[in-house]
Amino acid sequence: MSQVTRCDSNDSNLLNFGTFPRPHCILQVSCAILRKHQMSNSRKKIELFYDVVSPYTWLAFEVLCRYRKVWNVELKLRPAYLGGVMLGSGNSSPASVLNKRRYMTKDLNRLAAYMNVPLRHPSDVFEVMFKKGSLTAMHFITAVAEKEKDSDRLVENVSRELWKRIWSTDQDICEPVSLSEAGLNAGLSSIEVEELLSLAQSQPIKDKLMQTTQEALDYKAFGFPLIVCHGDGKPQVYFGSDRFELIAHCIGEKWLGPQPDKPTSHL
Template sequence: MSSSKKVIELFYDVVSPYSWLGFEVMCRYRHFWNIELKLRPAFLGGVMQESGNKPPGMVPNKFKYMTSDLQRLSKYFDVPIGFPADPFEVMFQKGSLRAMRFVAAVQEREVGGDKQVEKVSRELWRRIWCEDKDITLPESLSEAAVKAGISAGEIEELLKLSQSRLLKLSQSQQIKDKLKSSTENALEYGAFGFPMVVCHVNGKTEAFFGSDRFELMAHCIGEKWEGPQPSKASAKL
């Protein structure tokens, strides 16, 4: 295996529970595989629209299957996924645009680097898919950021950056453009949903959709898949 780390981009949106599974697995394996993981928060709604795809919730049989599927996957991956009282409202009526702009603002300001992005993203997933809380409200975003260890002053600035009515348009536009750029990048790689993992290997890219392609991904990058919980003995120091 080459000593140089392979770059892996993870495109995700916190409105997607399958993205949460992929996110947690990749965050675990970056300590075991010879990779550099780059978190790429993006807007799933934009990807679905531009690719012409339909969300599972819009197809009754898919939505019914998704409910039982996520229950099984939650146990298998050890990720505390539960369904909100009104998943249709959460996923389609309220959506995640404001939340993902907030995550983009965290990344743009490099508050703690990707460590803060990782923590904020995880807290937002918890709020939707574990605690059934609204992530469209500024106070909800603030609470998630507090749990992620971001200071009150930084949170205030992040909220301003992610909401145009609170700050100069030019500064807010920078965050909108960042999220838009990440979403467009995902589409350029062929995304039609999330999670989308893009591996850069020997000058080529290999894209994998979903949270059930890790074994194949490992084969393509020359690493070993040990299941959702890799052995600590395999950790790279």
């Protein structure tokens, strides 16, 4: 006579030969499978189009990465080229207006303190943003993204290291040695870094960056950060690092402040 199995949450019991689960066990297992299926289907997706030359985007990047474990969302990091978006949309830098530039300096300092991001202005912002730019760095990040198809852990780490180099420690992000240091600090091996530096100069990677930049323009981007929420129905597009309450409302989640593990009392 066959042994009756005990009931647990592991539906593999249903496949054990020579066992006969009780009817209520079958019902419980079926419900568990159904709940798992419903959760995967209800999970929302958020795309972040970004360029490490943008300080406001660094703020949005850090906050969204923190919420990966808080919201039922899949965060998709989309490295793109801000210069291409500005050109393609006909936009110009707010830094070209003196009063805006003065305001942005104070605004970034306040936001960095509020969001707990170690942002500090480089000694020559104009040189960093407009003379050197970020094309080489974004090719490198795109190469990392293409190499790491099943996860974006290294993409997140490399992006953060490059942001820190510009907007925290006032270092270069254009020279290969600088990219190598960022890659090593992000957890890549020296062999991987060399492979990625070579890959970053290839035409497929350049085409991929252009493609992602065009996708941002297709969403009517005019700057970064560009955040696209995919929930029920049409994708919702948000610009800036101060739209998290609206994003939470869009995906049916709760906004707990920029540090969800340390909620503030003034929300």
